[in-house]
Amino acid sequence: MKANIIVTLKNGLLDPQGKAIEGALKSLDIPGVESVRQGKIFEVELAEQDAAKAQALLKTACEKLLANTIVENYRIELA
Amino acid sequence: MRAAIILFPGSNREGDVHRALLSVTGQNPAIVWHGEHELPAGTDLVVLPGGFSYGDYLRCGAIAARSPVMDAVRAHAQRGGRVLGICNGFQIACEAGLLPGVLMRNKNLRFACHMQHLRVERADTAYTSHYQKFQVIKVAIAHGEGNYTADAETLARLEGEGRVAFRYCDVEGHIGGGANPNGSANDIAGIYSENLKVLGLMPHPENLIDPLVGGTDGRALFESLLAA
Numbered sequence: 001m002k003a004n005i006i007v008t009l010k011n012g013l014l015d016p017q018g019k020a021i022e023g024a025l026k027s028l029d030i031p032g033v034e035s036v037r038q039g040k041i042f043e044v045e046l047a048e049q050d051a052a053k054a055q056a057l058l059k060t061a062c063e064k065l066l067a068n069t070i071v072e073n074y075r076i077e078l079a
Numbered sequence: 080m081r082a083a084i085i086l087f088p089g090s091n092r093e094g095d096v097h098r099a100l101l102s103v104t105g106q107n108p109a110i111v112w113h114g115e116h117e118l119p120a121g122t123d124l125v126v127l128p129g130g131f132s133y134g135d136y137l138r139c140g141a142i143a144a145r146s147p148v149m150d151a152v153r154a155h156a157q158r159g160g161r162v163l164g165i166c167n168g169f170q171i172a173c174e175a176g177l178l179p180g181v182l183m184r185n186k187n188l189r190f191a192c193h194m195q196h197l198r199v200e201r202a203d204t205a206y207t208s209h210y211q212k213f214q215v216i217k218v219a220i221a222h223g224e225g226n227y228t229a230d231a232e233t234l235a236r237l238e239g240e241g242r243v244a245f246r247y248c249d250v251e252g253h254i255g256g257g258a259n260p261n262g263s264a265n266d267i268a269g270i271y272s273e274n275l276k277v278l279g280l281m282p283h284p285e286n287l288i289d290p291l292v293g294g295t296d297g298r299a300l301f302e303s304l305l306a307a
Contacts, residue, residue: 013228014262016188065145068138068174070181071228 001046001054002079007067008039042066051078080305082108082124085152087143087171092129092285096165099285100126103301113146124161124304125152127168129221129283139182139224140170149175161205161304162277166222169269169279178270178279179237180229182222186262190223194293195260197245197268197282198252204275205307206244209299215252216296218282220260225281227263227270234264244269244278 009015015037022036044061048054058076067074082100084093093110100108108126109119118125132143143149149171156162156177164172172178185191196217199210210216229237237243245268249258255266261281269280284297 013183014186014226016184016186020188065137065141068141068181070230071183 001049001051003044003046003054003058004077004079005042005044005058005062005066006039006075006077007042007062007072008075009037010071010073013071054078080104080106080123080307081119081121082106082126083111083118083122084108084126084128085111085113085146085148086128087113087130087132087146089132089134089143090128090130090167092165092167092283095283096126096128096285099288099297099301102288103298104305111148113143113148115148116151118148118151118155122155122160124163125155127152127162127164127171129166129168132167132171135224138174140167140172140174143167143171144174144176153177156272156277159274159276161307162272163206163304164277164279165283165285166225166281169281170224172277172279177277178272179233180227180264180270182224182281183226183228184224185222185226185260190221191225191260192221193260194218195220195268195282196248196250196252196258198248198254199245200243201241204244204271204278204303206271206278206300206303208303208306210303213252215248215250216299217250217287217294218284218297219286219293220282222261222281225261225263225268227265227267227281229264237267237270238265240273242271242273242275243267244271245280245282 287297
């Protein structure tokens with residue numbers, strides 16, 4: 001089973017990298033860019049075939065390592 | 080004092096802190112590989128040194144914080160043992176749950192690498208007894224992710240419990256404004272654990288122990304530890 005895990009910064013936290021990218025997009029004259037925030041995607045391949053079990057397993061992976069839940073949110077999408 | 084310096088892949092300040100400890104204590108600290116499951120018997124102080132453990136992959140300090148040896152370091156801290164995390168070591172200590180909060184990317188996106196003044200917030204801990212309260216010291220900083228961040232409740236608790244160890248200041252000891260190199264909350268450069276046994280700080284006191292290389296303001300931290 002394949003899964004994508006999307007990790008994003010929590011709202012309200014300053015994202016200097018996102019700000020820099022936002023500035024670069026504006027300097028490229030791409031119209032209407034109002035804000036950019038940078039996150040991460042992890043593509044994970046799992047031996048587990050059961051969706052509920054895979055979901056639980058990936059939740060553990062996020063809590064233990066992939067996201068720092070003090071400042072980041074995560075979302076698990078099973079393919 | 081028996082000190083153990085943990086060596087992670089990508090650490091690069093272990094030699095500096097080894098030299099500082101040897102110079103002040105006269106004893107050779109142990110160097111402990113991150114894959115070990117135990118600390119040397121009788122370890123009083125664990126040092127998590129600076130560097131770029133695991134190339135800062137995922138998040139600074141995140142992978143090092145999950146190394147086998149960190150269970151032993153956590154157990155050492157739970158027994159009331161001392162842990163000093165410097166720079167990347169501070170990031171590792173936060174990721175390992177030894178200290179609250181997280182070190183985020185510097186607000187101005189610049190890698191901050193210069194001499195920096197700090198105010199010593201209290202002089203009654205095992206790390207600072209050889210300083211004066213509110214003494215202004217000059218040490219080196221070198222980091223891209225030193226912007227200390229925590230939720231409002233955690234910050235209030237740190238302040239209320241006197242757990243801020245050092246704050247960024249200017250040469251006269253004025254806190255904040257342009258003296259803050261990275262956007263750190265409340266100008267925090269270093270914090271203690273609840274029992275004051277764990278200290279994490281972004282600056283490098285281990286590099287300021289010899290007049291030949293720019294000053295000796297870091298030396299008192301190691302002298303304090305020796306006397307503790």
